Structure formats: structure tokens, C-alpha cells
Amino acid sequence: MAESTILLIVATIVNALVLSSMYILLALGFTFLFNIMGILNFAHGVIYMIGAYICFYMATVVGINQWLALLISVAVVGLFGIFMERFIFRPFFGNINSIIVVCIGLITVLVNAVAISQPYNVQVTPAFVQGILKVGIVSLSWQRIVFFLIGVSLLILVLLFINKTKQGLQMRAVAQDLEGAILQGINVHFVSALACVIACALAATAGSLMGSYLSLTPYMGNDIMIKVLEILVLGGIGSINGVLFAGLIVGTLDAVLPIWLSGTATQAIMMLIIIVILLFKPQGLFGKEVRA
Amino acid sequence: MILSIKNISLYYGKAMALDNVSIEIEDGSVVTMIGANGAGKSTVLRALSGLVKINSGEIxxxxxxxxxxxxxxxxxxxxxxxxxxxRLFPALSVMSNLELGASLRKDKAGIKKDMNEIFEHFPRLLERRNQSAGTLSGGEQQMVAIARGLMAKPKLLLLDEPSLGLSPIMVDELVPIIKNINQTGVSVLLVEQNIGLALRVATKGYALQVGKVVMQGDIELFKSSDIVKRAYLGD
Amino acid sequence: MTKKGFPFLLAAIMLAAILALTSLPGCSSKTTTATTTTTSASAQPIKTYTIGLCAELTGFLGAYNTATVNEAQIAVDMVNENGGIMVGGQNYLLKLVVEDGKSTLDGTTAAANKLIFSDNVKFILGPDAYFNSAVSGLCEQNKIMHIGGYCTMQPGELDSTTTYSFLGQGASINYFTGVLAYLKANYPNVKKVALTMPDDGSIPYFGKAVQQMVQDAGYTVAGSIIGYDNNAVDFSPYAAKVMATQADAVIACSGVVLPNGSILKNMRDAGSNMLFVVCNSVIPSDYVKVAGTKESTGVVDCSACYIGAPDPSPILQEMITRYIRSIGGTGALVTLEYANPVWELAQLFNKANSFDPAVVKTTFENMSSIETFYGTGTISGLKTFGIKHAVSYQLPITTIDNGVPTFKQWEPALVP
Structure with missing residues (x-):
């Protein structure tokens, strides 16, 4: 195999893994909120953007250790999750139209607040991890490998939390039958707040990392939200397995398609692939018929 | 009295669902509440468990x-x-459903012990403990629902239409189950449209009609009541 | 569709709409309303003459064009404060009317129509990017003189059939000429180059032209041109493609800051120190914002973006001072892509002594040079465009190392 082909294959595999893991972190949070509170939090993308900017601000303007900046971003955005549950989602519980309007409001306010306050349209968080891994002719950024490992570890942690802890069991119970859960004495508000915190913290982590992996713009949340929606539709909304699988597909396509295609054809082919899959599986790959 | 419902009224919007309802349950007894669809029986239970707020009265x-x-x-x-x-958690196993019944309990050993006891009483659930609840038969699901309720160590168990959708044989099986529960000291409020079941297990009864208590008293009174016979037994 | 499915679909559609809305860099249209072309002639001996500017004030070029329109307005102010123009013994002040092309071909066509038939202008400047094709044909039919601000060499932008259209600055091909000349003179070790550009339809035209130029200059082109999606979330795959060519240098032939900066960053992150050459309309320091300080290294930039050459001409110095003041004290000029056409047109009016587009056009064609903010421009382009209608001028070469842009030299970049 030609040297250049090997280089391309290795780089593409790494890109696909990093992108997929970050997409999945976001889509998983979105799915959490949908399953547990029945809300479609379209503001999830701006939460990701805010997380990215907090980390950027802490690391470059305040100048603290970058990993600490990441933790602060996660903590602040996680707390914001509690605020969202209490003051945004709870008052409009069960009213999908109101939630959409509130989310649009949140998107507009936060995106424009950041756009106005930032002197540059595009910025970047410095690298979290310096250095390059060299194996023969292949050279890879350590940062990419570390980001992938962080992504995978968080995914495992979250899945363990859902499947192995009492709170996780309660979350699944709330997701499956809200009233049934209330009647077991489960504190649904607490479970919802917990879901919000987890979803926001995951979004902030992905945002903080992506601020260094990609770049920061006030509109970064919108681009990524389209990816999240692609993943949800493809995987079947509400399905965690669907998120994992579809996240891997979308991330891989995003890394692989540009190798052969260029320009907007990439997005078109991506949509075509998704549409073809949905023709055979209208519920998404792992979707179930939703109860009427 | 373990439970006294005093003159409660409840509205859904402007529609009156409960009108001055009073119900009393003696400690350790089985009380039944009968009535047609929409009489307000389930609303009483929902008010008791805090799912809906009453507009007046006291509990x-x-x-x-x-x-x-x-x-x-x-x-x-x-x-x-x-x-x-x-309202089981259909994708969760029978075990998980039972564990969730004990959501508020902290005594791990006690939970374990109670679960074993439940499996003794309901051997069929033991066989199916790792199966998702959604895949069980109606009768088995009802057993899981009751068992899940018992896992919370109740003093008062509210059973809402346990016979709904069950075959007559399964309904017969419910009689000893409810009686057994009662014998362990748990008071039971049984809401039923299946009057046969209600009359077999309860000692006292209330009849509701469009949100009002229209008849109450010893279960014998119900057995001999012409109204009840006409309305429910088809005589 | 299930009960829950429909609201989801509805919500998804609404979300798409809101995302599209919030993505627009500048949401308010800054279109100047059309006014009469002369004002109070009896009281004032000086008359006003209106010229049109077709710009992309909203859409993906919104933020960038808002800045370049600002530069154009400053150029108009400078013309007027120097006494305006003199045509037929009458003194005129220039007035700029701007229509928004919304960063689309349809929008730009509509804007050009509005300028011609509603604002009744006889001279149109702009637009940006590949939108000339929406303007040049209209101007040809209606005998309106047109001086474009950029050109991607797609059909209908500027060729032998668009006799009323000119290119006020050589733009991408001008930048490319400059960077290639600098590369040839200063980096003798570079033999094999990779080429990238946005896949916005210009690859078969502009791409083909630059590929030929690179080959003519004695370089090997590594593989085919690497086109990228301007809206990609992650540009790493394109960086991987560039690195896999194992070329000595990569030339980012055109495009905006986000994709080019991202590709640079991804290459450096992965340990590539391939020379990164850019020739597009981006302030060099903006690369550092996108790619990061450490990653912004080994970059050679040639564009119309002025970063502080030691010897600005008086008019350039004046432009810089006014521009910086207008944006509140800090920043840098963008590209003067609309300001240079304004400056050129003012000279043409004086020289032609006429407002007849046919006369002004002939005057332009018969000139060999014209003054621009970047020094004396040469009027050429016969080989490149098939018509001698393009102004090219010297451009600043900037290098960026460890996040610090440094002015190197003025590169004469004559478009053949």
C-alpha cells in the first residue's frame, strides 16, 4: 500500500473516532432529556457553545490551568442544568410547543450575547495536550487520542451510571412510565434535575474539548445540533443504543466522505445515506413505535 | 382509623369529579369502593397518593x-x-421493577429479604425475574404490580382495578393474594368494577356514583342490595 | 405518524428555521434606500452623482462585506473631501447606494436589478465571491459599467463577452500570482505543492487556471485540487488529505478564514510542518485566532489585507486612519475590494469627463495603469480572462511564525 494511503487511513480512523465520541456525548444528553422529561431540548447546542466559551475564557483570559478551566466549565454549565430544569422545563412540563418557544428564546439570547461580547468571530482554545505520537511514518496528535479516550471513558461512566446505580434505575423508570415512577415514591424533580445536570455537563465537556479540537464561534452549537438531530433521527429518538450506533455512523461519514467528496456534496450524500436507511427503518435504527 | 377522607371535593377544570366524598378505613381492614366508569373511584385514589390536589376537604x-x-x-x-x-416499567426486568418499588427504602438487607418472601408467594415471578416486565402475561404483570407495591412496605395498599383484563381464573387467584396481604397487617382499599371480587375480599364497602358516595356500610349490606345486584350482577 | 412524532417533526423544522436565522452574521439589512441622483441643484453649485454598490451584507459573507462596504464608503468620503469629481465642467460629489445581494446568486441578481432599474445607476461596483455572474450579464444588456470586487473565473463573471465589466482588483488570481512569485524566489526547496480551495463551483475554472500557473512555474501538483465544504463541522479530513500528499507546500488558493485556519491547525496538531501558503482575503492575524498561536507557524500569506507595511502611501495611510477610527480604534483593513473600485471609478470619471458608461469604459480600456490604494495598478488580464479588463497591483507578503505575522515585502503581482 502506498505510504500516502496508509497516512490517510490512519488519520481518518482517528478523526472518525474523535468526532463520533463527541457527537455521541451530545446526542446522549439530548436523549436523556427526551426520555426522562419528554422534552426536545433544542437549546442543547447552545449549552455546548456556552461550555466551550467558558472553558476558553477561563483558560485564555483568566489564564488558569486548562484542565481546571474545563472542570469549571462543566461545573458552571452543570449548575445551569439545575436552573434549566427548575425554571425552564418544569413550568412548561408536557407542553411541547412552549418548550420549543422557550428553547428558541434561549438560543437567540445566548448566541447573540456571545456574538456581541466576543471581539472575534472565530477563536480557538489552545491545545489541552501537546505533542505528537509518531509511529513509523504516521504522526498523530496526542490531543486527538486523549480526547477520544475522554469521550469513551465518559460514555462508559454514563452507561454504567444508568445501568448499575439506583439513580440510574430510577431514571430509566421515569423514562418508561412517569406516573408509575411517581407512585413508587421516586422524586421525579430530582431525577429530572440530575438528567439535566448530566446532559449539560456532557455538553460542556464536548464543547470545551471541541473548542480546542475545532474552533469557537457563537454559531458552533447550531452546526453541531444538526449533527445531533441527524444522529437522533437515524438512531431512533429516545434510544441510547441508537445514539451510540448512529453517532458512530455520522461521525465516521463526516470523517470519511470528505476524502472522496468535496463541497456541499458531502452533506448531500450524508443526507442521502440517512434517508436511504430511514426508508428501510422508518423508526430509525433502534427506534420503537412511540406510544400514542 | 388508619385513613379518614373527610368531605373532599375535586374539580377537573370546571367539571366536578368528587363531591363531598368521605371514606373511612379501619386499621387492618379491606375496604372496597365500587362504582361505574367515571364514578370517581380512581380519582379518590389519585388524590390519596398525591397525584391530584383536592379542592376542599381533608385527608x-x-x-x-x-x-x-x-x-x-x-x-x-x-x-x-x-x-x-x-404502569409497570416494561423494558425493565421483574427484579428491577420490584427494586424500584423499594425506591425509598434504605435497608438493603430488608429489601433483599422482602424480595425473597415475595418470590415465595409468587413463584411464577421467581421464574421470570430476569424477564422484562412488558413481556409477561396480564396476570403475571398484575402480580408484579402488586408485588412492587408491597416492596415499599405499605401500611395501606390502594389497589385500582386489579382484575382489569384478567381471565376469570386469574381473578380467582387474586382473592387469596389480597387476603394474604391483609393478613400481614396491611390495610387495603380495593377499587373494583368486578363486584364479585370486591364482595369476596372486603369487609366494608362504598359505592360511588358520579363523584358522590351513594351507599356505604358492611359488605353484607352490599351483597343483599338490590341496587348492587341490578347494577353489577345482572340479576 | 404517531402522536409524538408529529410535534417532533414540527419542532425539527422550526429548529432548522431558527438555526438558519441565527446563523446569519448580520441580521439587519443595511441597504441604503434609493434616493434621487441630484440634490438641490439651484442652491448648491456642487451636484451629487450616485453610483451603485452590489454587496453581500447578509448571509455567509455578511460580516466580511459589512467591513468592505465600510471601506468603500470611506473611499467615497475621501474622493468627496478632495473636491469630488469634475465632469463637463461641473463639480460632483459621489454618493454610494448599496443593495444587499444576501450572499446568494438570486439575491445578487435582484440587487443588481434594483440598482439598474430602481436606483437608476449607470455604474455598479461589486459584488463579492463568485457573484459577478449575476451582475456582468445584466450590465452588458443594459450598457451599465461594472467594476467587480472579486472574481472566481466562473463563466459569465469576466470574459470576452462581458465588455462592460471590469475587475477593480485582481482578487484571487492576483493574490495567487503574488504568492507564486514569492514562493519561487524564496523557497527553492519546494518542488511539489498541494492545492486547496472551497468547492463552491470555482474549481473547474479558477482551480484549473491556478493549476496551470503552478505547473507553468515549474512545480509538480500533488494529486488533484483538494476541494472542501465551507460548512463542514470538522476540517480534519481535508487536513489529512493534504498531509497524505506529502507535498513540500500547500497553497490555500482561496476561501475564508475558518476552513483555511482549521486546516492549518489540524495539520500542525498532527505534526506536519508542511509550508502553508495562503492567498485569500483574510487579515493574517485572524489565522492566529482560528488556528492558535503555536499552530500558526510556517505560513506565507499574500492578499489585499494590509497588516502594517512600513511605507504606506499617503492615501493608504489616510484610509487606514479613517477605517480604524470608524471601527472604534483597533483592527486592520480588510481587503479594499470595494474601496479600490471606488477610487478607480473616480479617476475614470475625471479622465473620461463623462457619465456615459460607453465612454468611461473605452477610457478604461485605453489606459495602461490606474492609481489604487496599493499603488499604481496595471490594467491587464487578456491572457487570464480573454479581455484586458482587470486591474492588478502590488500586494503585501506576510509570513506568520509562532503566531506573529510579519510584513515581508510588496510583491508585484501582475495578472497576465
């Missing part, structure tokens, strides 16, 4: 006033509601 449980208390605290106090339609 007292073990000497404490509980109307306005959150569902979590009501479960904590010992009122457990096994709802109509069972």
Missing part, C-alpha cells in the same frame, strides 16, 4: 393530615398505590 392518615403532601412523602408514610393499568 388524614394515621393521625396526620396528608392532603397537599408530595407523592414521595405519601409513599414514605406508607400509602402505596397500585394503579389501574399496572
Amino acid at each position: 388524614w392518615f394515621s393521625g396526620k393530615r396528608i392532603d397537599g403532601t408530595s407523592p414521595t412523602n405519601i409513599v414514605k408514610m406508607g400509602i402505596v398505590h397500585v394503579p389501574e393499568g399496572r
